[in-house]
Amino acid sequence: MSVYPPLEPAALVPRRSRQFPFGSDGLTLTHLGRGAVWLALKALGLGAGSRLAMPAYHCGSEVEAARLAGVEVLFYRVLPTLRVDEDDLQRVAKETDATYLISYYGFPMPPLPPGTRVIEDAAHALFSYDGGGAIGSRGDAAIFCPRKSLGVPDGGAVLVRNGRIEAAGRPPWKRMARSVASQGMGWAAQSRAGVLRAPATKVFSKVSKAEQAVEKGTLTETVIGEWNLEVADLEIAASKCSRVTEWAVHGADGEKIREHRRRNYQVLLDALPEVCLDRFRSLPDGVAPLYFPVRVPERDRTIAELQKRGVRSIEIWPVPHPMLDRTRFAELDPLRHQMLALPVHQGLTPWHMEQVAHAAREAITAAHR
Ligand SMILES: Cc1ncc(COP(=O)(O)O)c(C=O)c1O
Missing domain, CATH: 3.40.640.10 (Type I PLP-dependent aspartate aminotransferase-like (Major domain))
Incomplete structure (x- = not known):
């Protein structure tokens, strides 16, 4: 998950x-x-x-x-x-x-x-x-x-607002083919049907750089590389999205997505209130949360323990852009070493959420031992 x-x-x-x-x-x-x-x-x-x-x-x-x-x-x-x-x-x-x-x-x-x-x-x-x-x-x-x-x-x-700006060109097809394959695999790995889930999970851990980095304890260095880009990279990023995306975004049911995300968030809030920052400890009307933010002192070990239990969490923003003067904004440093995100997305059912909550409780305890 x-x-x-x-x-x-x-x-x-x-x-x-x-x-x-x-x-x-x-x-x-x-x-x-x-x-x-x-x-x-x-x-x-x-x-x-x-x-x-x-x-x-x-x-x-x-x-x-x-x-x-x-x-x-x-x-x-x-x-x-x-x-x-x-x-x-x-x-x-x-x-x-x-x-x-x-x-x-x-x-x-x-x-x-x-x-x-x-x-x-x-x-x-x-x-x-x-x-x-x-x-x-x-x-x-x-x-x-x-x-x-x-x-x-x-x-x-x-x-x-009051205008429009056009995107030009399409992203390279090879990049898109990889991404579609990995998305399809993600769907299978989350399936309740063991025949789909087990092989997909196996393939995922073989090919996922992030999963391997979690095991080696090098996640931050592996996933962070969003700077030192060139204008050409931004121009590709600003090209039109793939046709699959163009098609699928209009099929999204925003109300249902919001409702399911809120329901899933609430499960984690009930299960883990003590590790959630105060400002995210209630869910204001209308908010569709992207994920459930957790603050734990042993973040990297918690992520590894979660992965062992089938939950792929991510670090949230461990490294600021190099243009930020980190001494001037030093108060944010502890957070950068301690925040992780747990899944609450709309594809997860109450069955999945029970497993996420259970895995998170166990992982947090194991990481602090
Ligand atoms: C707040 C915020 N803005 C912009 C972006 C850029 O999105 P992308 O990674 O699709 O380029 C991100 C990416 O994580 C983000 O978190």
Whole structure:
């Protein structure tokens, strides 16, 4: 069981649901989320000579897109509670041409700072709502990442308010073939039918670099490599998404996905409240969580213990972009060594969630022994 959902055959049945953001004027699908960031910066005219406020807690690939666009990045403070320091945000927003906000795990962002252009990064927040509407519906531009939430083989998306920006070209087919094969394998590995699950799980552990790295204790070095990219990489990331993705995103039932993710999140919240950061310990109405964030001192050992029990968790953002002054934002360092994500995606049933909860309890105990 993985944090990101596998491609469900049912997603390929056309439903033509038009749930936000799909079907919105101004939405462009891209190969990757970072390509969507690249296009959003272009659409807002942000490049050399522009300044952008970005949060000190980030994935890194969004910051890399800004770096390659030639934008000067000024970071604003995020507290160890994973709440944005709103005073610092206002201060930095005043010194910049635009502000970049990120929804962490699908939870609400801070209020949009007044008097500045805003890019909403809703890469974690597809089909997620806060008190004021859909996350990603208020900024001058918004980023989405359907591949994280829908099990499609690739896919970012950029929504430009009052405009549109086109993606050009398609990603290399070899890359897509690999991705479709791995998504299909993921689906089989999660099946309740042992005849599918056992061989798929075996193949997965043979070919998955991440699984091997967990065993060797080198996960961070293996999965982190989102910087030192070149403009050409961003241009591929900003090409059109594959046709499979183009087709499948419109089949997604946003309401059902949100409902199932919330149900699954609640199972883990009930089972493991003590390892969940305070701000994620309740699930506000409308939120569609991307995953269940856990903070444990022995993160790497916990991930390895989870893997032994059939649950593939991921580190959340262990290394900031090198442009961040880590001494100035040192308060986030402990978090970077302690946060992991557990799966709650819509492909998991209550049967799966019982196993995830059980495995997590055991893994946390085993890792602390
Ligand atoms: C907040 C955020 N924005 C943007 C991206 C970029 O998405 P992608 O990896 O599809 O390029 C990520 C990737 O993990 C992310 O977490």
